Amino acid sequence: MPSGLILGIESSCDETAASVVKNGTQVLSNVVASQIALHAAYGGVVPELASREHLRNIVPVVRSAIAEAGIVFSDLDAIAVTEGPGLPGALLVGILYAKSLSFGLDKPLIAINHLEGHIHAVLMQSAPRTDGPLLALVVSGGHTHLYLATLTPSNTWTYRNVGKTVDDAAGEAYDKVAKLLGLGYPGGPWIDALAPFGNPAAISFRFGPIDTKEKDLRFNFSFSGIKTAVLRYIQAHAMQPEIEARRSALALTPDLPPKDAAALCNQQTLDLIASFQASVVGVLIRQTLAAAEAFGAKSIVVSGGVAANRELRERFHKESESRGLSVAFPSLALSTDNAAMIAAAAWPRLLANEVAPESMSAMPQLRLGA
Missing domain, CATH: 3.30.420.40 (ATPase, nucleotide binding domain)
Structure with missing residues (x-):
């Protein structure tokens, strides 16, 4: 048996x-x-x-x-x-x-x-609604994809890719920006822990239209531009000395929890971190909700390493509920x-x-x- x-x-x-x-x-x-x-x-x-x-x-x-x-x-x-x-x-x-x-x-x-x-990782912990297709956002250090998932008569799933990153994955952008700022690896937990100390509206990062030859992928992402924008901001505001000092301090205290690194950051740096995260989270949610509306999805699942992000979870729940959509995340583990x-x-x-x-x-x- x-x-x-x-x-x-x-x-x-x-x-x-x-x-x-x-x-x-x-x-x-x-x-x-x-x-x-x-x-x-x-x-x-x-x-x-x-x-x-x-x-x-x-x-x-x-x-x-x-x-x-x-x-x-x-x-x-x-x-x-x-x-x-x-x-x-x-x-x-x-x-x-x-x-x-x-x-x-x-x-x-x-x-x-x-x-x-x-x-x-989400489906094993929560059952999606059955009154429409399922939309899945997989977002991590190596992947940022949107899939329309359909349950077959044999209870397996089939997937249609309706969006993806055309360059860096979202998690990769987190890692690279954290490195630019002299923070630890992987960058996601550091930026997520420090973002609440800054003003997310302090710096305006905008995502332009994405030129893609794959017309079926209407809800693509691009994160290389915001990484470059952060670098230009650092250079324009002469932030490198503070970054090197922070990198040296963290090298001496490798076990320092990310949230405690706020003391090593001035307000300008904290505002930059908060603005970066707010922009990335914002575009992930906008593209996903737009895809859900376009395909009539009633359930959204969000998974991958970036799904552990505090702000992503909070904003996704708030904005999905206001549209009558269900959204589910895996446990942090x-x-x-x-x-x-x-x-x-x-x-x-x-x-x-x-x-x-x-x-x-x-x-x-x-x-x-x-």
Whole structure:
């Protein structure tokens, strides 16, 4: 008799993660080995180092997930793994290990798109409204996409991409702006923690029209311009000495919580941070709500690392409710990369017998839907 237990494995970037999820909703374990401290010195993920750390972590992380779930490997119904998109070497570590487990245990292997996993991080915790299509915003350091999702008769989901970033992802813009200002990595938590100390209306950042050849993608994003605008503001207001002083101070106190860094920022810097965040959050919400109206979506799900952003959550709830729309976010623990979302996304695919072929391998540029 099926147990409903799926082991999920995620290694697309810099988190080695494993999780056991029952029936696509009940998380029995969720183990993540983070590499943030390793990559912080470089201000971003170094692919070669990430792959090496995945090799170190994959076995103990999976064993911990099985132990924390209180099961043994033979209890599993299937193994699920991220096949893409992501870093090639990082993906291969998870895929090869998952294939080995699948073969050794004689369990089916389910290949999952990382972006679909993020969407299921929300779906596993909340049921969307059924009186219209579902609109999903996936926003992270590597991705900013809008998908129109439709539930099939077999209870799996199909996806249509109706918007994406044409350059930097939103989370990438956060990382780059934080680095420009001498703040820590990843930049999102730093900027979100410091924004309440500034005036979000102090500086006007505007997003111009986006020229795209893909006419079907009517709700695209672009974040490279605001990153450049922040750099120009820093240069025009001679802020570099203060930035270097802050960078040096943080190097001496690497464990300083982001909110406590406000004492290292003058008001001009805090206003710049608040204005940057307000502008980015504003365009994410505007494009998503415009897409929801255009496609008649009644439910919105927001996922990915940037979904942990305090201001994004608050403003999204307020503006969606005023339009009669429901909006759902994952828990903070499931906002960033994790394997519970991979196992959850695999459950309907296992029920539909959508098993990965033996030839399955890493697909770094894998797309989701049409």
